[in-house]
Amino acid sequence: MIDLLRALTIGVMFGIGLFQLLRRNVIRSAIGLMVLTNAINLFLLMTGAYRGSVAAYVNLSGQRSDALPQALVLTAIVIGMAGFVFLLAMLYVLTLRYRTADADDIADLKH
Amino acid sequence: MRAAHLVILPILIPLAGATVGLLLWRWRRWQAIASALALLLSLVSAGLLLVSAWRQGPLVFQLGGWPAPFGISMVGDLTAATFVVMAQVVLMTGLIYALGCRDRCVSYPVFYPLFLMLTASLTGTFLTGDIFNLFVFAELMVIAATVLTALADDRSGVEAAYKYFYISLLASIVWLSAVGSLYASYGTLNMADLARRLAADPSPPLVPAALVLMTVFFMIKAAVVPFHFWQPDFHAAAPTAVSAMLSSVVVKLGVYGFLRMTTLLFQPQAELLRGWLLAFGLLGVFFGGLTALGTHNLKRMLAYSTLSQIGFILVGIGWGTPPALAAALVLTVNHSLVKAALLMLAGAMASRAAVKSAAFAHLTGLGKGAPFLGALFLLGGMALAGIPPMNGFVGKLVLFRSGVLAEAYPSLAAVGVAGILTLLYVTRAFQIVWWEPAPAGAKTKTGGDRLLAPALLIALSLWLGLWAEPLLALADAVSASLLTPSAYIAAVFGP
Numbered sequence: 001m002i003d004l005l006r007a008l009t010i011g012v013m014f015g016i017g018l019f020q021l022l023r024r025n026v027i028r029s030a031i032g033l034m035v036l037t038n039a040i041n042l043f044l045l046m047t048g049a050y051r052g053s054v055a056a057y058v059n060l061s062g063q064r065s066d067a068l069p070q071a072l073v074l075t076a077i078v079i080g081m082a083g084f085v086f087l088l089a090m091l092y093v094l095t096l097r098y099r100t101a102d103a104d105d106i107a108d109l110k111h
Numbered sequence: 112m113r114a115a116h117l118v119i120l121p122i123l124i125p126l127a128g129a130t131v132g133l134l135l136w137r138w139r140r141w142q143a144i145a146s147a148l149a150l151l152l153s154l155v156s157a158g159l160l161l162v163s164a165w166r167q168g169p170l171v172f173q174l175g176g177w178p179a180p181f182g183i184s185m186v187g188d189l190t191a192a193t194f195v196v197m198a199q200v201v202l203m204t205g206l207i208y209a210l211g212c213r214d215r216c217v218s219y220p221v222f223y224p225l226f227l228m229l230t231a232s233l234t235g236t237f238l239t240g241d242i243f244n245l246f247v248f249a250e251l252m253v254i255a256a257t258v259l260t261a262l263a264d265d266r267s268g269v270e271a272a273y274k275y276f277y278i279s280l281l282a283s284i285v286w287l288s289a290v291g292s293l294y295a296s297y298g299t300l301n302m303a304d305l306a307r308r309l310a311a312d313p314s315p316p317l318v319p320a321a322l323v324l325m326t327v328f329f330m331i332k333a334a335v336v337p338f339h340f341w342q343p344d345f346h347a348a349a350p351t352a353v354s355a356m357l358s359s360v361v362v363k364l365g366v367y368g369f370l371r372m373t374t375l376l377f378q379p380q381a382e383l384l385r386g387w388l389l390a391f392g393l394l395g396v397f398f399g400g401l402t403a404l405g406t407h408n409l410k411r412m413l414a415y416s417t418l419s420q421i422g423f424i425l426v427g428i429g430w431g432t433p434p435a436l437a438a439a440l441v442l443t444v445n446h447s448l449v450k451a452a453l454l455m456l457a458g459a460m461a462s463r464a465a466v467k468s469a470a471f472a473h474l475t476g477l478g479k480g481a482p483f484l485g486a487l488f489l490l491g492g493m494a495l496a497g498i499p500p501m502n503g504f505v506g507k508l509v510l511f512r513s514g515v516l517a518e519a520y521p522s523l524a525a526v527g528v529a530g531i532l533t534l535l536y537v538t539r540a541f542q543i544v545w546w547e548p549a550p551a552g553a554k555t556k557t558g559g560d561r562l563l564a565p566a567l568l569i570a571l572s573l574w575l576g577l578w579a580e581p582l583l584a585l586a587d588a589v590s591a592s593l594l595t596p597s598a599y600i601a602a603v604f605g606p
Contacts, residue, residue: 021281033280040287047295069294072243076287079250083280086254090261090273097269108267109274109344 211561333365351458389429400532476549
């Protein structure tokens with residue numbers, strides 16, 4: 001049950017992210033990218049989602065969760081956040097400079 | 112110090128240099144000197160790594176002392192060491208170019224530290240033996256490259272940087288899903304361990320997904336044709352010293368990835384992957400050549416030419432025989448040297464034009480005021496088109512020979528025809544800039560970016576064309592070591 005719920009969550013987030021990613025508005029597409037990133041983060045976390053009952057220390061006995069995906073996701077979240085902040089900063093400069101958020105109008109380089 | 116420390120030195124030295132550079136932000140001259148020294152030192156350590164990997168086989172450093180499948184292994188085998196030396200030689204000339212260029216952006220206090228970060232992270236992606244660690248290094252590289260582009264004097268720098276960063280973040284997501292798929296299937300992130308398990312049992316359902324996702328990631332990184340759209344835009348705007356690095360050595364991460372995927376990671380699916388690479392390579396060779404013929408900006412032309420040259424390399428990897436892999440490696444090294452030199456020359460020419468731009472409209476006929484630059488461009492163009500005595504000729508020769516040996520005649524014919532396109536677009540550019548009469552009133556500015564860095568690169572490619580044996584011997588050794596993945600795996604797991 002909980003697995004199905006998680007799979008559905010990932011699927012829905014992936015769908016929303018992909019839909020927003022393909023919009024012409026650059027701000028929406030940036031947000032879509034972030035949603036997509038988090039869908040993937042959730043997927044990464046699920047790859048190790050065994051039902052553990054004790055913390056993953058070496059000297060504890062009992063069923064442990066796999067700690068590695070959690071470490072991976074932590075790294076991925078931090079990197080993703082830094083990337084997103086930087087993306088937003090560039091977006092701010094872009095929208096100020098071009099006075100538009102339409103991806104088709106931000107195309108000086110094509111000329 | 113143990114020999115294994117050589118594996119991390121080419122990453123640690125630029126990283127330390129970047130930190131020192133940031134501390135020296137007030138004293139720009141000292142910062143530049145410290146950065147150049149750090150890069151030189153790291154190049155020396157990379158050279159030592161190459162020599163020792165060639166003599167004694169792969170060197171492995173286990174970070175934190177954790178044994179192989181549990182910790183992160185840094186693996187300096189011959190392939191990785193070759194790519195590292197190639198990248199750092201070109202990055203060194205990039206730094207020399209930046210030292211002698213007129214762009215305002217190189218005087219910003221973060222320029223040299225970011226340049227060293229780019230070096231450290233690119234080196235890291237080649238040396239790491241862990242697929243998640245590769246993601247971290249790739250992300251670090253993208254951020255350094257993006258900031259370096261956004262700093263450009265050109266007003267469109269931010270637009271170029273945004274496009275690059277956006278596509279690269281997307282590529283990172285793709286890589287993360289591949290990492291997740293492989294971890295769910297095999298419970299390991301270590302490349303050697305993955306290769307071993309995947310060869311033993313390629314049946315888990317997520318493996319084909321991981322194969323496709325990884326291929327897409329490396330194709331975006333290498334600007335292979337259907338995934339190339341971010342690349343040409345961004346070359347017209349990035350500072351010359353940076354665009355010369357991104358179009359020459361940073362795209363080689365994709366080539367490196369494909370070499371690893373076909374010979375180490377996905378051995379059971381290697382045939383399938385080679386077929387894809389051959390198809391995409393041939394597409395890229397023609398698409399890149401034809402679009403390069405139609406551009407109206409010198410830097411954009413060189414960017415499109417990268418698509419076509421990457422296509423040649425992919426064809427070599429796609430044939431997959433030992434001589435073809437060696438040819439792909441020779442082409443990779445040649446392209447890095449020559450493309451960096453040509454982009455620097457284009458930037459140097461633009462810095463001499465009245466309006467600082469590499470558009471042909473602003474450059475027509477201006478070459479008459481810069482004959483030495485023209486001579487260098489001619490030699491570089493000859494190298495790109497594969498005319499003796501330059502190294503490009505040797506590259507084309509070994510590629511065609513390997514094609515004949517592999518009896519891949521249809522693709523060989525296609526590659527031969529596409530080779531003519533290279534000659535055409537290089538000649539066209541040379542003709543417009545150096546032969547056509549300058550429009551009335553057009554003047555060349557005196558002084559401009561210094562030519563030491565491109566001259567060094569052209570001299571190196573001329574030298575590799577005249578005396579090609581060392582590179583060919585190295586390429587043969589690399590292809591032999593690529594085709595014995597068991598040695599790589601054994602080295603990672605230790606005695």
